[in-house]
Amino acid sequence: MSCTSAKECPSTSTVSVFTECFASPPEPRFHESQSSITAELLQDYLELLTTKNEATINSATPGVTTLFKDQNTVLFLFELCRHLGLTPDVQYRAVELFHRFMIGHIEELYSHVQSSAETSSPITWRDVEERLKHQVTLRAVSCVQLASKLSSHYHLVTLNRARVFLSKCGFRYAATSIVQSEVRVLKTIKFRVHNPTPLEFIETLLGALDSEDDSLPVMQLHGISLKLLDIFYLSRESIFTNFAKLIKSRNNTRPEEIEKLISVLCVDSMLLAAAIITSASLVIYEAIDTQWLISALCEAAGVESRDIIDYSLVLMQEVFSGDDSDT
Incomplete structure (x- = not known):
């Protein structure tokens, strides 16, 4: 179909202006004075990162800091991000989100198992593990969804894209289940989604x-x-x-x-x-x-x-x- 007016078909320059204004840059623009932040702001942010880094170091627990950052997990998340055409910062953030979520999730589930021991129908950890195995791919996708939303407002992983990917992996999830999983991740990490990578x-x-x-x-x-x-x-x-x-x-x-x-x-x-x-x-x-x-x-x-x-x-x-x- 041919365009009959500029209103129907925006010019190349117009598209360029929209891309410049609204699209996230594909890489940092270090040398561009108009789009780069000042040296003073950089120093302030560097000091903020230093403070956050020291807090993380002080709270480090031996044996837990890399528990869910094993090679297979990282490789799966990296490949998932690349399959979805996401930028490198998303894959690193997805790994960190998944790691934090799984630690919190395991702690919650373990407490639940412990509290059920005194009830008439106690829950075994074996049953919990089986459920975890079935849900882990969904949780990983949820973390990638969240990471993509933190990185870009125009190239995020939509609900439909998430459902299509899970379907290709052999999982049939309703849209509501995918949304609920994303909310579960947010609640588990107490909505603290932006930790520096x-x-x-x-x-x-x-x-x-x-x-x-x-x-x-x-x-x-x-x-x-x-x-x-x-x-x-x-x-x-x-x-x-x-x-x-x-x-x-x-x-x-x-x-x-x-x-x-x-x-x-x-x-x-x-x-x-x-x-x-x-x-x-x-x-x-x-x-x-x-x-x-x-x-x-x-x-x-x-x-x-x-x-x-x-x-x-x-x-x-x-x-x-x-x-x-x-x-």
């Missing part, structure tokens, strides 16, 4: 560094950092196993102390972000040329250079070991 730390640090030195290849660093962050999420267990070996080789540290330290490293997003940016810089520069960047990261992130270097070495070790296994 490691990507937010990376992008904020890069923005802060870019505001100090606009010659920094910030878009290259950002692109490589995304790939390294994927590797971190998919190889978390291996990375922290190697980190524990590194700590043990340097100090005569007791196993329980190593476990406590690793539980802190698991949730220290600021240190992780600094280490990933450092690792990304090693891909671009010679190792000797990254010292200035590490110094800048120490000042911006408030972390020790030794910790950044150690973390970066373990990350790069995982990258190269992965390359070796492929060949």
